[in-house]
Amino acid sequence: MKDGWEVVIGLEIHAQLSTETKIFCGCSTHVGDEPNANTCPVCLGLPGALPVLNRRAVELGARAALSLGLRINETSIFSRKNYFYPDLPKGYQISQYDRPFSERGVLEIMTATRDEGGHAREWRPLTVRVTRLHLEEDAGKNVHEGLPETERYSYVDLNRAGTPLAEIVTEPDFRTSWEAYDYVNHVRKALQWVGASDADMEKGNLRCEANVSVRRVGDERFGTKVELKNLNSVRFMQRAIEFEIERQVNTLEAGGRLTQETRLWDDRAGETRVMRSKEEAHDYRYFPEPDLPPLTVSAEFIEGVRRSMPELPDARHRRFMEEYGLTFEDASTLTRELTLADFYERAAKAAANPRGAANWLKGELLRELDAAGVGADASPVSPEELGALVRAIDGGKISGKQGKEVLVEMFSTGKGAADVIEERGLAQVSDAGEIERIIGDVLAANQQQVEHYRAGKEGLFGFFVGQVMKASKGKANPKVVNELLKAKLSE
Amino acid sequence: MKPTYGRVSRYGLVAFGSSLDQVSVFGLTVKDAALVLGAIAGRDPHDATTADVPVPDYAAELNGDIRGARIGVPRALFGEGLDAEVRAGVEAAIEAYRELGAEIVDVELPHAKYCIAVYYIIATAEASSNLARYDGVRYGHRAEESDELRQMYRRTRDEGFGTEVKRRIMLGTYVLSSGYYDAYYLKAQKVRTLIKQDFLSAFERCDAILTPTTPTPAFMLGEKTDDPLAMYLNDIYTCTANLAGIPGISVPCGLSSDGLPIGLQLVGAHWSEATILRLAHAYEQAHPLTARPRIVAAA
Numbered sequence: 001m002k003d004g005w006e007v008v009i010g011l012e013i014h015a016q017l018s019t020e021t022k023i024f025c026g027c028s029t030h031v032g033d034e035p036n037a038n039t040c041p042v043c044l045g046l047p048g049a050l051p052v053l054n055r056r057a058v059e060l061g062a063r064a065a066l067s068l069g070l071r072i073n074e075t076s077i078f079s080r081k082n083y084f085y086p087d088l089p090k091g092y093q094i095s096q097y098d099r100p101f102s103e104r105g106v107l108e109i110m111t112a113t114r115d116e117g118g119h120a121r122e123w124r125p126l127t128v129r130v131t132r133l134h135l136e137e138d139a140g141k142n143v144h145e146g147l148p149e150t151e152r153y154s155y156v157d158l159n160r161a162g163t164p165l166a167e168i169v170t171e172p173d174f175r176t177s178w179e180a181y182d183y184v185n186h187v188r189k190a191l192q193w194v195g196a197s198d199a200d201m202e203k204g205n206l207r208c209e210a211n212v213s214v215r216r217v218g219d220e221r222f223g224t225k226v227e228l229k230n231l232n233s234v235r236f237m238q239r240a241i242e243f244e245i246e247r248q249v250n251t252l253e254a255g256g257r258l259t260q261e262t263r264l265w266d267d268r269a270g271e272t273r274v275m276r277s278k279e280e281a282h283d284y285r286y287f288p289e290p291d292l293p294p295l296t297v298s299a300e301f302i303e304g305v306r307r308s309m310p311e312l313p314d315a316r317h318r319r320f321m322e323e324y325g326l327t328f329e330d331a332s333t334l335t336r337e338l339t340l341a342d343f344y345e346r347a348a349k350a351a352a353n354p355r356g357a358a359n360w361l362k363g364e365l366l367r368e369l370d371a372a373g374v375g376a377d378a379s380p381v382s383p384e385e386l387g388a389l390v391r392a393i394d395g396g397k398i399s400g401k402q403g404k405e406v407l408v409e410m411f412s413t414g415k416g417a418a419d420v421i422e423e424r425g426l427a428q429v430s431d432a433g434e435i436e437r438i439i440g441d442v443l444a445a446n447q448q449q450v451e452h453y454r455a456g457k458e459g460l461f462g463f464f465v466g467q468v469m470k471a472s473k474g475k476a477n478p479k480v481v482n483e484l485l486k487a488k489l490s491e
Numbered sequence: 492m493k494p495t496y497g498r499v500s501r502y503g504l505v506a507f508g509s510s511l512d513q514v515s516v517f518g519l520t521v522k523d524a525a526l527v528l529g530a531i532a533g534r535d536p537h538d539a540t541t542a543d544v545p546v547p548d549y550a551a552e553l554n555g556d557i558r559g560a561r562i563g564v565p566r567a568l569f570g571e572g573l574d575a576e577v578r579a580g581v582e583a584a585i586e587a588y589r590e591l592g593a594e595i596v597d598v599e600l601p602h603a604k605y606c607i608a609v610y611y612i613i614a615t616a617e618a619s620s621n622l623a624r625y626d627g628v629r630y631g632h633r634a635e636e637s638d639e640l641r642q643m644y645r646r647t648r649d650e651g652f653g654t655e656v657k658r659r660i661m662l663g664t665y666v667l668s669s670g671y672y673d674a675y676y677l678k679a680q681k682v683r684t685l686i687k688q689d690f691l692s693a694f695e696r697c698d699a700i701l702t703p704t705t706p707t708p709a710f711m712l713g714e715k716t717d718d719p720l721a722m723y724l725n726d727i728y729t730c731t732a733n734l735a736g737i738p739g740i741s742v743p744c745g746l747s748s749d750g751l752p753i754g755l756q757l758v759g760a761h762w763s764e765a766t767i768l769r770l771a772h773a774y775e776q777a778h779p780l781t782a783r784p785r786i787v788a789a790a
Contacts, residue, residue, distance in 0.1 A: 044629060156629075287617075287676060291540065
């Protein structure tokens with residue numbers, strides 16, 4: 001950012017809610033089926049068909065709203081947003097306008113300053129006002145390639161038409177592109193965490209638009225706003241905002257004027273391009289959807305949704321530090337996903353050693369999982385077995401070094417910790433009597449060395465340890481061996 | 492017989508003004524209408540605006556006994572524009588009801604005079620949106636050989652819609668437009684609420700309200716196509732029931748000197764179909780239509 005300038009950013013996110021069926025009909029929301037396979041009179045917009053609200057979409061919308069600190073309105077109203085486009089079968093989108101599903105959220109997120117390479121330097125909290133989250137239907141898709149005569153025709157696939165969306169709008173509260181970046185990531189994680197949305201930008205089930213304007217530092221008034229679209233990843237969005245800041249500042253410093261317009265990000269060219277100006281903007285002629293009664297949600301319904309939701313990431317992060325004594329970084333890693341956090345808590349309980357479980361999960365198992373591209377919920381090593389492994393190490397049954405090998409085998413074979421230890425014959429001998437017997441044998445067989453040692457050649461201690469370990473076929477607990485050997489030699 | 496809004500499913504009904512549309516029954520007799528209504532009424536999970544209100548046996552309640560029923564007459568609406576023969580026919584019907592034992596009471600509907608304006612704002616606004624789907628993309632008429640999308644839309648809709656439909660789409664688009672919404676659509680919705688309240692308070696004093704069905708006998712086919720306002724004014728008595736969402740029924744009450752039918756309309760409170768059917772049936776039994784109306788071609 002050039003000195004003397006400030007950027008003002010507001011964001012709009014469209015997240016597909018993870019329902020089995022569409023928001024106003026019973027068609028499947030499954031992706032990847034034959035074009036127009038998942039359609040019916042309602043989502044095709046046939047004359048006489050009427051929408052009926054999917055209750056599950058309301059539940060997931062409520063989860064999304066609560067996870068972002070929004071207040072759910074007891075009554076909200078669906079409205080028609082009217083415009084013509086081939087992927088919009090009715091000629092209007094059923095959305096919400098002046099009485100949205102939820103409003104007035106205050107969200108505390110963490111944001112970081114970044115170095116040149118985009119690596120986080122220092123994290124700090126940022127308060128974001130979330131204006132609203134409302135429910136609406138998605139449109140279909142126009143297809144322009146891969147089919148016959150696409151130079152003359154376009155094709156329409158309405159499988160996606162009617163998929164439930166939550167539109168999440170913020171106040172213009174971001175002052176850097178990285179703040180916007182961290183916010184979108186926060187929202188993605190929150191929506192995934194509560195099961196409201198898969199929130200995968202690459203798959204298009206989370207889409208993002210940014211409103212960007214610049215002004216001189218100290219200026220109270222907002223500058224001319226530009227809306228950025230086609231931001232297909234969080235990184236694209238961040239880059240598009242950076243480009244736009246520079247473009248706008250350069251234009252103004254050169255004495256030019258900005259126009260209110262919509263611009264598309266072209267990642268290959270690394271620039272934004274005009275899509276349409278304000279003069280070409282639609283007049284959507286919103287009015288209340290007469291086919292749907294107002295949506296009323298009771299306080300009990302909201303309470304029920306709240307109770308059914310998992311503890312939110314930030315609260316869990318805090319609890320992991322306080323209850324289990326984890327570091328900030330460890331707690332962050334283990335609350336990366338809901339399934340991982342759940343896995344950790346079960347493992348911590350089974351291990352009866354929360355920090356030990358955290359170290360083994362984070363340091364060892366997670367590396368295996370990430371390498372295999374498997375989530376914690378599909379881990380071949382169950383949390384209970386990870387706990388059993390940690391207990392075996394803590395109890396001195398096997399060494400930490402052996403533990404790593406055992407875990408690798410548990411991961412590849414799916415066997416339990418006890419079985420692997422047994423099969424490999426790894427169980428350590430910690431029984432003092434047994435070890436004393438071995439030590440006695442070893443010392444008796446090496447009289448000369450014992451005399452040398454006792455004469456001051458203490459470097460021989462390692463030799464005795466090695467002999468004892470060898471005689472025990474490596475199963476003797478080294479710690480116990482050390483203690484007993486020391487006592488024996490100083491007799 | 493136009494039922495209460497939400498009484499009969501609109502699923503499958505091609506939409507015009509969605510908040511006004513209601514599937515209605517034509518019958519040769521009131522009893523026919525009652526039987527059909529009983530069959531089609533009730534909640535439909537495919538229409539979210541239908542209500543879960545029990546459906547009575549309408550035909551069983553047609554017992555001819557209307558003694559003590561209170562029929563409201565809004566005299567203020569019987570003024571300007573009301574044809575003399577229609578007035579005479581309706582006045583005679585009022586007398587007939589008195590003779591059948593009904594009590595005739597005066598009622599006022601102070602906002603009813605705005606009903607045409609309100610109706611044609613709301614109906615056209617909704618129609619402009621409901622008819623957007625006839626764009627030639629998925630079904631129906633599509634203009635041939637368009638170079639690009641917007642041209643295809645324009646030609647398709649220009650060719651496919653008639654004059655009156657286009658007029659209504661334009662009117663409806665206008666009243667919803669940015670800058671005009673508050674002055675037209677929103678204002679109309681507010682007045683609609685006042686009209687509904689007029690009826691609710693009137694029904695505290697009576698069981699049904701009686702008016703002419705139309706201010707004049709039937710006009711010639713095509714006669715008012717060039718004068719849409721005069722045509723719209725013919726809805727002055729009927730559109731209130733649609734705006735208020737209440738049930739209404741029209742029954743014949745004689746013929747004009749030209750042999751054209753004159754209708755009387757009864758409207759009732761929400762879900763009072765049984766009441767207005769009983770009232771209509773009692774009149775029909777006492778004054779059966781003997782002469783058949785004359786069918787005339789356009790001039």
